[in-house]
Amino acid sequence: MNTRTAQDVFINLGGQDDNLGDSALRAAYYEAARGEGTRFHILLENRSSDYVTGLPLDPADLIYTKRSAWVAASDAASRPVQLFEAGEINPRGRAFPVESVAAPLRRSVDSGGLVIVAGMGLKDPSTVDPACFDSVLRDAAVVSWRDAGSRDAAGFGDVAPDWAFALGAPTADWADRGGRPLLAVTLRFDRPWPDDAWLVAVRALATQTSTRIVTVAQVARDAPRAVRLAEALGGEYLVAASTRHSDLDAHVRDVYSRSLVVISDRAHGLIIGATEGAYPIGSAADPQKISRLLAAADLGSLVSSYDRMPDAAAELESKLPELGPAVDKARASVVELGQRIRSAMSAVS
CATH class of the missing domain: 3.40.50.2000 (Glycogen Phosphorylase B;)
Known part of the structure; x- marks a missing residue:
């Protein structure tokens, strides 16, 4: 990693505005990826203040309420790290992610950065064609699904429990x-x-x-x-x-x-x-x-x-x-996944 400047990390922490589970799993994902020398660029488009209180944001984080501004910052960054959003997805036979989302990810990789996919899960694996997944996800530096059924249906990556298992009392x-x-x-x-x-x-x-x-x-x-x-x-x-x-x-x-x-x-x-x-x-x-x-x-x-x-x-x-x-x-598995993410991030030079 370049130690002279902060590493720019981009993550969308948005979820269903009234759903505690959505903020909880994203909070754990965010915390797992934090490390010395990182500068987080966080997309919170159309999220209420109620939702945001569930996220352990740092005062130094850069917050974006418009995707266009967030993408522009990613395009301007040197070797950006993209933490693809965790949680439930439902491709419904379409290309996933859609081109407007996949293209910025490709640009990050092309500029020397990387993509990490960790904690994603399919709404219903029985309805998914594995061919729908864009190569930018298949070739990500880390790919981990939150359940085996999703991984098996997609045909790539490994499995770790949902990020929310990292939280809670010992x-x-x-x-x-x-x-x-x-x-x-x-x-x-x-x-x-x-x-x-x-x-x-x-x-x-x-x-x-x-x-x-x-x-x-x-x-x-x-x-x-x-x-x-x-x-x-x-x-x-x-x-x-x-x-x-x-x-x-x-x-x-x-x-x-x-x-x-x-x-x-x-x-x-x-x-x-x-x-x-x-x-x-x-x-x-x-x-x-x-x-x-x-x-x-x-x-x-x-x-x-x-x-x-x-x-x-x-x-x-x-x-x-x-x-x-x-x-x-489960917590040990999630900790190991966080270590893999930080290791991949540190390898970006």
């Missing part, structure tokens, strides 16, 4: 079972409502584990469902102090740190819960996505459809001791 600091009186539930607003058998199974699990049911909403649009779930389950909806992602993050981590279990069809509800010591039970109308993301951390065994909720409850006790080792292993 496993050594987790409360023991006696300090976990809650059973947390959070479900997506845009999926079918579970049937009565599911509600009965969740209430039975609370009785089985001597826990109290609470509901939370990590995504603002999920709040009405969280209220309805609390009513249907005889539980309590716990609301955050505000919609600022910093407040929301502190709130849900506090709830999960006191929960024995988190039941959700939100991938980052399960992941953030797991990193605070709440065993993740994935329960969804269509569990394929959450199954893949949890399996990457060896936590996919209790992920299934709504009708399998009683089976997950029956297996829970035998699975509880596996949570800490699985989270530690």
Whole structure:
């Protein structure tokens, strides 16, 4: 690396404005790539101040609210590093990324810089043609998907768990079972409502584990469902102090740190819960996505459809001791990925 000037690093940290999972995974990605002598150029186009509070930005970071200005800065930089955005993608048969995104990446490589792809995942691997991926991604200095199904469908790169596994309390600091009186539930607003058998199974699990049911909403649009779930389950909806992602993050981590279990069809509800010591039970109308993301951390065994909720409850006790080792292993994988990224960046001269 050129030690005389700062290395210019470009990253888009935008995500769904009301979705805590989007800011959490991007915050961890950003932190993993930070190193001495780096100067970050961050795109936050059309993002609210609530969203931005979830990102651990440095005062020295250069913030752009227009993609055109961000791209122009990249084109003007010497040997720029491009950290391609992490999170869910959905190519839908089209070339990916689109030419307006791929072209600046190619220009960075052509000028002596590099592209890093880390933490990307497909919405549905079964719908993807591997030929859609541009060579600028295939030939990136580092390529790591957040689940094996995405990597297999794309046909290139390796796998590490979602960036959000890097966050949360150390496993050594987790409360023991006696300090976990809650059973947390959070479900997506845009999926079918579970049937009565599911509600009965969740209430039975609370009785089985001597826990109290609470509901939370990590995504603002999920709040009405969280209220309805609390009513249907005889539980309590716990609301955050505000919609600022910093407040929301502190709130849900506090709830999960006191929960024995988190039941959700939100991938980052399960992941953030797991990193605070709440065993993740994935329960969804269509569990394929959450199954893949949890399996990457060896936590996919209790992920299934709504009708399998009683089976997950029956297996829970035998699975509880596996949570800490699985989270530690996932974190070690993410740390290693960060080391690979920084090593690749340092090789740019």
